[in-house]
Amino acid sequence: MAVEPAALAWRSLHLADAFICDELNASLAAEAGCSLTEHDLMAWLAAAPDRRLRMADLAARLRISPGGLTRVADRLTTRGWVERGRQPGNRREVYLALTETGTRAFRVARAVHSRVLRDALNLDEQDLGTLAAIAGRLLGRLADGRALYQLTDQAQAAGDG
Secondary structure, three states, X not given: OOOOHHHHHHHHHHHHHHHHHHHHHHHHHHHHOOOHHHHHHHHHHXXXXXXXXXHHHHHHHHOOOXXXXXXXXXXXXXXXXXXXXXXXXXXXXXXXXXOHHHHHHHHHHHHHHHHHHHHHHOOOHHHHHHHHHHHHHHHHHOOOHHHHHHHHHHHHHHHHO
């Protein structure tokens, strides 16, 4: 039985993602003192207005449970990289904000992240452009994909600046 092209493409993307995430986690832990999830949380905060987001929004963007996000936030708060806050008059909504210490830590982590991706992908500029265009089209076809893709671009730009 032949494998459907869409299933083969998805499986290959999924496996490549798993291998690269393992390498990112190992390198970030060794060189930047954070996990990939912690890096990604700081990337979302770095790209956000006022460098802060509601915890509920962060959990959705990171694809982790609210309890999982609380544990990550606790670790980053202990390090002084993020701080919790509330909007005046809204005691129910909690947000996380990137601190100056967190911004410095994120710059180190972003450099490691970028290097590992360059090395792992090992693609020339043309192939990277093609891959980005395909990913953008795919995200644009999915529900809310276009908005998420724009946020991803903002997070990338914030980390590279």
